[in-house]
Amino acid sequence: MGKTLDPAAVFGKMVPELIRIDAKGKHITPGILDEHTHIAASRGINEGTQASSAEVSIGTVVNSEDVNVYRHLAGGVTAGQILHGSANPIGGQSGIIKFRWGMSPEEMKIEGADPFIKFALGENVKQSNWGDYQTVRFPQTRMGVEQVYYDHFHRAREYGEEWDRYEAARKATPRRILRKGGGPMKPRRDLELETLLQILNAERFVTCHSYRQDEINMLMHVADSMGFTLNTFTHILEGYKVADKMAEHGAGGSSFSDWWAYKFEVKDAIPYNGALLWENGVVTAFNSDDREMARRLNQEAAKAVKYGGVPEEEALKFVTLNPAKLLHLDHRMGSLEAGKDADLVVWSDHPLSIYAQCEQTYVDGRRLFDQEEDVAMRAAIRSERARLIQKMLDAPGADKRKPMERIPPHYHCDTMTEENR
Amino acid sequence: MDVHMRAYAGSRYLAGPDSPPAMNRIFFLVSVVLPSFWGMGIFAQSGSTFPVNGTPDVRAELHVYEGATLHLNSDETLIDGYIAVRRGRIEAVGSGTFTTSEPAVRHDLSGKEIYPSFVDLYSGWGVKKGERAGWDGKPHYEREDTETAMGWNSALHPEFDAAGAFVPGKKADAYRSGGFGAVVAHREDGIVRGTAALVALSDDAHDAVLEPRVAAWHSFSKGSSQQSYPSSLMGSIALLRQTFCDAEWYAQFDAPEERNLSLEAFNAASDLPHFFAAGNWQDVLRSDKVGDEFGVQYAFLGGGDSYRRLDEVAASGGAMIVPVDFPSAIDVSDPYLARLVSLSEMKHWEWAPENPGRVSAAGIPMALTMNGVDKGPEFLSNVRKAVAKGLPAEKALDALTRVPAEMIGASDRVGQIAVGREANFLVCDGPLFEDGTTLHWNVVQGKPHELEPLEKVAIAGRYSLNLEGRDLVLEIKDGEKGPRGRWWMAGTAEEEIDSLAGKAKVSIDGRDMVLRLIDEEQGTYRLVGNVYEGSRIIDGRGERPDGAWMEWAALRQEAGGKGGPSGEDKGEDAGGEPDGESDGDAAAEESTVERRCSTPSVHMAVRNCPTRAAGISSERLSGLAGPRARLRMERSSSTRAASPPWARRWTRPRYSERWCLN
Structure with missing residues (x-):
């Protein structure tokens, strides 16, 4: 399938010495991008304690040590957007990272990437399934959700105007007064409103957790009337009902291939959703929202072929070029082109086949996953464990701890924890 | 030095540790000293301003500890040295014989080695922790005590003054048996924790509080706050950042329309050294980023895992307060159960004792803390373990004395044996960080605390x-x-x-x-x-x-x-x-x-x-x-x-x- 590229042509740009890799009989694709994931974040994925938590950012809590980063590489996934959960209408800022396994959190972040924020609609934000006590926080209804948006964007606009007035007054103040510390009072910097103002100024982009068409229409209406464009609807399981309107608004869709029936508001989901969105000219991606599914996003893409007959090349774009577009990274990622980042995957078979195994994954031209190396590392880990076990058995002292399993938390959109006690 | 001339009957000036084996080495300057041994404890009271119920009990004030090898700090050593102590402070230090016409209690410590007592920067000693009210399952959007003029979030306590709340606590013995003479105590509660006090490990608060405000502590842990926000690490980070923004805004007003005592306290602490109870290396980097944004260079309480990312931790530019709570080995005899233990946990068991040495070798200014270790002897033995694993002994001493004292700007009070400093020192029978060396006394503010008798009674x-x-x-x-x-x-x-x-x-x-x-x-x-x-x-x-x-x-x-x-x-x-x-x-x-x-x-x-x-x-x-x-x-x-x-x-x-x- 597709064009045949000489990997050396790409690698030649990245490394001074030409390394030839024999990929005869293999398939090479661009690295897979996951528009919606919750791995690699420390101590909580939701700050759902207020209707808006625009001030929080997953980017501040990227956990470079999450083993899922490596496991994603083993599935050919090279970059992803770590999203805030869906506990509140205005969630938090996202972290967009390349899975540069072994590097520090800051080094994993994609330099110069456009900033995004998570919004959410539906049952989660109105706390439908949270038990009897969660009846205090606004909003409790879908109507209230709409008002949260209007209220916050109005306030953000006023906040921007307050700063504009301040800047103007400052400019009008003579220098000598400024030098003496005089001049207008500086407004309070509000991290929440500052973030929302960036949305209005098209400096930050929204990806919105969404299921039902009525709410999707509602939010597009809010955006239209406030003068900004929604970048992405994520999940968007009823997108097939409003695909034409989404295309008109300019929103993309980042959906599940065939994951549904897990709560009432997703009962209208169909596996043809991706194909229908794509047919209507919506930039369509499949995402994982799940650390396990993320490792086989190539198979998720294949489901667009199975359900709806999307051409193979277009289906592959659902997990490569299209999520890159949705993340504004298509100038660097998502396809095999000279000049783009050398994020590559070597597959043993046709990448849309369930028989395809990811054999090698390159990020920025660095081979960060290799099946053979993985086997060797497993052996090394086994012998290292054996050495340490022997050392522990030999260690003196009667106060040995009982073995305890430490299970790292597994986050989904609706995971509510309190891990900052 | 007229302060030294006051009549004083405080308990810390009771005479030396005269268990009988030591007694025969103490030569009393008879007439004045003897009365001081009478009625011990009866008049123990708190300070010069306190009325005396009875007759004032004036005692010999001068104690001379002599004949020992004095390690004044990691650089300077005096052979056959003496330390003259008056009313809890060091009056003279030197070699040979201390001569005075005054009555003095002399403690012959020949053959012993004396080191400055340690300083722990991270401690909650004597400051009661906040207690979380029972969980009722309901969200709490507002703080419980909305009536006060404090800030909006109860995870922020910039107004909390540890010195004022300080009551010498039970853990003093544990600290003293670990070699500590002073700690920086703060309330371990919340994201902004208020100010910390430098306190000596004495049993009377009036003696113990050396400097009431030496540092401000921050963290990412919301602590006892009943409020729902923040519920996540990123929420803690955002709240701390917003607090810096709010404080900057608030500082503009001479007469604010809206009084916020929390923000006022936050601003009032801005000239203090700022410490961050970070924990693992990722939180060190995260807190450093917050500090960078608002022009604060934190010193960090580490989690003992800095060895994993030394370069990044060093690049933060902050000093590290390093724990020695090395994990014990795991019982891996059952192969099934052993599978529950991750490789990284096993490796941490092996490498944790190397962490202090590696942090030090990376050139990061380092203090050691007893945080995470309950018992003093265990602390000392873990420090020795770290020394055995590559931490030079003089760096270990620095990390426990000079460096922490410098980090809070209190080198003139604690951290070395020098004139004018608190008389906090350790008497041991060999090099402090060598296995087998016994810590005999920890003298705190001139009061010797016996950990092991100087000489053991042999009865075999x-x-x-x-x-x-x-x-x-x-x-x-x-x-x-x-x-x-x-x-x-x-x-x-x-x-x-x-x-x-x-x-x-x-x-x-x-x-x-x-x-x-x-x-x-x-x-x-x-x-x-x-x-x-x-x-x-x-x-x-x-x-x-x-x-x-x-x-x-x-x-x-x-x-x-x-x-x-x-x-x-x-x-x-x-x-x-x-x-x-x-x-x-x-x-x-x-x-x-x-x-x-x-x-x-x-x-x-x-x-x-x-x-x-x-x-x-x-x-x-x-x-x-x-x-x-x-x-x-x-x-x-x-x-x-x-x-x-x-x-x-x-x-x-x-x-x-x-x-x-x-």
């Missing part, structure tokens, strides 16, 4: 014991868990001892011995005895199996080495086999006794037990005391008779001999 040996007419042999051996004993009838053949010996349980506390003699026929004799200074006699009273009281005495018949069961016999193999005593040894012992009798120390020994020594009846001694013992007793008596009148006043009961130590 075979004793003749006359138990109500029965001639017995009592054998005491030193064991790992304390002394072990057994007894048999005198005259039992050596090869029959093992089969005929009865059990005897021995415990010793200072010079007080408790002996349980288990007689299978009659029952258990419970005896209490005093081990005499420079003598081979142990005697006392006890209860017979039938409940009647009796007197008893034992005389060591064969010494394990030279000399009697004296504290002065350090270096002997006290637990050695008792047999094989040669005539030469006996002669040596005789001369030792002779010599002792001629020294003032004997006065002390006798004074410690005057009535008892004099009161042993000839009957009780007849069965067990050889000519040597008689000689000893006579000499003691005669010496006592010849001693000056002040010595005779010394008739305190022996069970209070450890009066000045705790």
Whole structure:
């Protein structure tokens, strides 16, 4: 399938010495991008304690040590957007990272990437399934959700105007007064409103957790009337009902291939959703929202072929070029082109086949996953464990701890924890 | 220095750690010093401004610790040094003899090594933690106490003043036995935790609070706050960032429309060093980023895992407060259960002790903390482990003394042995960070806290014991868990001892011995005895199996080495086999006794037990005391008779001999 590229042509740009890799009989694709994931974040994925938590950012809590980063590489996934959960209408800022396994959190972040924020609609934000006590926080209804948006964007606009007035007054103040510390009072910097103002100024982009068409229409209406464009609807399981309107608004869709029936508001989901969105000219991606599914996003893409007959090349774009577009990274990622980042995957078979195994994954031209190396590392880990076990058995002292399993938390959109006690 | 001239009766100026073995090395400047030993504790009170109920109790104020090797700090060492201490502070430091016309209590510490006591930057000692109200399952959007003029979020306590809330707490012993003389105490609660106080590990808050405001502490942990926000790490980060923004905005107003005492306190602390209770290396980097944004360079409490990302941690530019709470090994004998343990946890077990050395080698300014370790000896042994794993001993000392003192700008108070500093120092019998070195005293603000007696009373040996007419042999051996004993009838053949010996349980506390003699026929004799200074006699009273009281005495018949069961016999193999005593040894012992009798120390020994020594009846001694013992007793008596009148006043009961130590 597709064009045949000489990997050396790409690698030649990245490394001074030409390394030839024999990929005869293999398939090479661009690295897979996951528009919606919750791995690699420390101590909580939701700050759902207020209707808006625009001030929080997953980017501040990227956990470079999450083993899922490596496991994603083993599935050919090279970059992803770590999203805030869906506990509140205005969630938090996202972290967009390349899975540069072994590097520090800051080094994993994609330099110069456009900033995004998570919004959410539906049952989660109105706390439908949270038990009897969660009846205090606004909003409790879908109507209230709409008002949260209007209220916050109005306030953000006023906040921007307050700063504009301040800047103007400052400019009008003579220098000598400024030098003496005089001049207008500086407004309070509000991290929440500052973030929302960036949305209005098209400096930050929204990806919105969404299921039902009525709410999707509602939010597009809010955006239209406030003068900004929604970048992405994520999940968007009823997108097939409003695909034409989404295309008109300019929103993309980042959906599940065939994951549904897990709560009432997703009962209208169909596996043809991706194909229908794509047919209507919506930039369509499949995402994982799940650390396990993320490792086989190539198979998720294949489901667009199975359900709806999307051409193979277009289906592959659902997990490569299209999520890159949705993340504004298509100038660097998502396809095999000279000049783009050398994020590559070597597959043993046709990448849309369930028989395809990811054999090698390159990020920025660095081979960060290799099946053979993985086997060797497993052996090394086994012998290292054996050495340490022997050392522990030999260690003196009667106060040995009982073995305890430490299970790292597994986050989904609706995971509510309190891990900052 | 007029502050030093005030009349003072504070408990910390009680005299030195004169457990009897040390006493014979203390030469009293008699007339003034002696009164100071009377009525100990009765007038213990808190400060000069406090009214005295009774008569003011003025005591000798000058204590001289002399003869030891002084490690003033990691660079400077004085051989045969002295430290003169007045009212809790160091008045003079030097080599040789400290001369003064004033009365002084002198503590002969020759052969010992003295180091500055440690300073712990991360501590919650004496400051009660916030308590979380019960969980009711409901969201809490507002803080509980909305009536006050504090900020909106109850995870922020910039107004909390640790010094004001400080009450010396129970953990003092643990800190002191770990070698600490002072800690920086703050309330371990919340994201902004308020100000921290430098406090000495003394038992009276008025003495202990050295500097009330030395640092501000922040963290990402919301602590006891009942409020829902923030519920995540990113929420904590955002709240802290917003607080910096709010404080900057608030600082513009001379008369704010909206009073916010929290923000005022936050701004008032801005000139203090800022510390961050970070934890793992990722949180170090995260908090550093917040600090960078608002122009604050935090020093970080680490999580013991900085070795994983030394370059990044070093690049933060902040000093590290490094814990030594090394994990213990895991019981991996069950292969299934062992599978639950991750490789990274196993490797951390192996590498954690290397962390302090690696942090130090990376050039990161480093202080060590006892945080995470409950017991003092465990702390010291873990520091030694770190030293064994590559942390240079002088860096370890710096990390426990000079560096933390500098980090809070308190080098003029703590962290080294120098004039004007608090008299906080450690007395040990060798290099501090070497295994096997015993930490004897931790002197805090001039008050010695005994951790291990300077010299141990050696009681091992075979004793003749006359138990109500029965001639017995009592054998005491030193064991790992304390002394072990057994007894048999005198005259039992050596090869029959093992089969005929009865059990005897021995415990010793200072010079007080408790002996349980288990007689299978009659029952258990419970005896209490005093081990005499420079003598081979142990005697006392006890209860017979039938409940009647009796007197008893034992005389060591064969010494394990030279000399009697004296504290002065350090270096002997006290637990050695008792047999094989040669005539030469006996002669040596005789001369030792002779010599002792001629020294003032004997006065002390006798004074410690005057009535008892004099009161042993000839009957009780007849069965067990050889000519040597008689000689000893006579000499003691005669010496006592010849001693000056002040010595005779010394008739305190022996069970209070450890009066000045705790």
